[in-house]
Amino acid sequence: MAAEFIAALVEVVGPEQVLIDGEQAAPYLTEWRGAFRPQAAAIVRPADVNEISRVLVVAARYNVAVVPQAGNTGTVGGSAADDAKGEIVLNLERLNRVREIDAHNATMTVEAGCTLADAQRAAEAAGFYLPIQLASRERCRIGGNLATNAGGLNVVYYGNTRDRVLGLEVVLADGRVWDNLTGLRKDNSGYDLNDLFVGSEGTLGIITAAVLELADPPQQRAVAFCALPDVEAAVTLQSRLRRETGQHVVGCELISDQALALACDYASDCVRPFAEPSPWYLLVEVAISAAGDWLTSTLKRTLDEARQESLIIDRVVGESASDMDRLWKLRTSIPPAQTAAGASIKHDISLPVSSLPAFIADMVPRLHAAVPAIRPCIFGHVGDGNLHFNLTRPVTMSDADFRSHEAALHRLVHDRVAAMRGSIAAEHGVGRLKVDEIVRLKSPVEIDMLRAVKAALDPGNRLNPGVVVRI
Incomplete structure (x- = not known):
């Protein structure tokens, strides 16, 4: 039956797109944190939604589970297949097109295998801004961003990834395709199925494309790095800055001195901005799409007043692009420095x-x-x-x-x-890493609801089994 199953997959996607083992398959069976040792019967790389639909029909016929994978940059093992005989990895990297940019609707329709960076570049070329800011933007892909409801560095203003979604195209467990690529901002004609699939980590359906709402690019922007006496000061300061700038704080990052020390110890281009260390720091970015020059002065005035009140110890403001990048480098260097430490x-x-x-x-x-x-x-x-x-x-x-x-x-x-x-x-997300903890900590009622949704949309438990919730 294994040989018949592989032959059926080859008939759908072609022999070069079914990887069984060896060097070609290795990148798809690597979990970058090293917490899992992925294994699967095959890696399947379809070219479009029709091929994905047919692959799922074949998988159902042979009772084989399907583990969706986009950029394979997740941190909780959500795309780490764990059955060498009973699972295949369905990689979406070939679905990499930007299908449409609708300027008047301020939306883009993009496939799940498109990298976040490519989607952002396409939006920028059309005069827009796709405000999903992740450190892995050159490697992560839209499908994974949606499946995990990825957060990032500017959620405080632009919201999570699900907040950009105005429509989805999804292949269901039985191979049927749900096409909701409407781009509507108002639709109360039933349950919010878009929101159900976003964040479901490939356990309810395979997201193949999405309509994403775009923003106007910032015209005014500044970044400040502040030394603080304690965490309470960070909470107070971020609230004040949001109020004083008219809710235009787009990034707000708390950093302990231990974290900053690691970044500066292991990243050669990170330099402490202050002569004396402080217990805590706050990195703040403010931005607005309206033209003018008032936002930076408002930021400086608010920080100066906070310093006079001893809410902050010291501050530095970056106004040029290079200065802002240098300050953000202090934050983005922390994760790799942790690994090195x-x-x-x-x-x-x-x-x-x-x-x-x-x-x-x-x-x-x-x-x-x-x-x-x-x-x-x-x-x-x-x-x-x-x-x-x-x-x-x-x-x-x-x-x-x-x-x-x-x-x-x-x-x-x-x-x-x-x-x-x-x-x-x-x-x-939950992935495979936190499933047991979710069951331990959530109420039985909530676990029952999660299992009921999973059973309704994937009764055969063939979509990413063992992820998010077990049934």
Whole structure:
């Protein structure tokens, strides 16, 4: 039956697009964090939605599960197939076209295999801005961004990826195609099925294309990097800046001194902006699509007033593109610096913005009690309540010894997040990594609802089984 199944796939997509093993298949069976060892019966690379539909029909006939994959840049194992006989990886990279840009509707219709960067460049060439800002923009693809409801650096203003979606094209588990590429901003003719598929991590259907709402490009822009005495100051300052700029804070990043120190230790082009270290920092970007020159002066005035009140210790404002890039480099260099610094245990959490100071004040002493000399590397999107509450191993501890504390540290952090009614999967999704924790922490009622939705749209459990929720 295995040979018949492979032959049926070849008949749909051609022999060069069915990879069984070897060097060609290896990139699709690599999980970049090293948390999983993916395996699959084959890698299938269809060229269009019709071929995807036919592949799913073949998979149903042979009772083989399908693991959708776009750029394979996820952090929770959502596209890491784990069955060498019973699963195939359906990679979407060949569906890479921008089908249409509708200038009057301010939308673009783009296929799931298009990289985020290519979609952004197409939008820019048409005089628009696609405001999904992810560090992996050159490698991640629109399908994965939608399937995980990716967050990023400017959610505080532009919203999550789902907030840009005005329509989807989706292949269902039985091979039927749902075409909702309408571009409508108002449609109350039924349940919001777009929103159901976005964030479902390929467990309910395979997103093949989307209509995305575009924004006007910024005409005024400035970036500030502020030294702060504590987290409370960050929460207060971001609120004040949003109010004073007319809600035009588009990026708002909290950075601990530990995180900044790692970035400057491991990235040669990162230089501390202040002579003396501070416990915390806030990186803020303000921008507006209206022409003028008032926004930068408003930012400076608000920061100067905050400094007079001792809300901030010091600040530097970047007005040129190079200065702004230099300040953002301090933030974007943190994740690779963490990797270079040794084993780290990562948490992608969200809480109400107002709860962040209490959470950090409570958790840091607990972590030091659990693992003395641990290095909490805390940074993230304070404007929307999402922190990367990451833990770097003590300098004198081996990676293996630190990893032995992983389960206990996850439970310590996750339990506190749940007690404060937060989320342990803020912007990276659940994948395979957090399924058990989701079941442990969510209410039975919510788990029942998740399973009911999954069973309704994928009764054979053939779409990315074991991801998000098990049935």
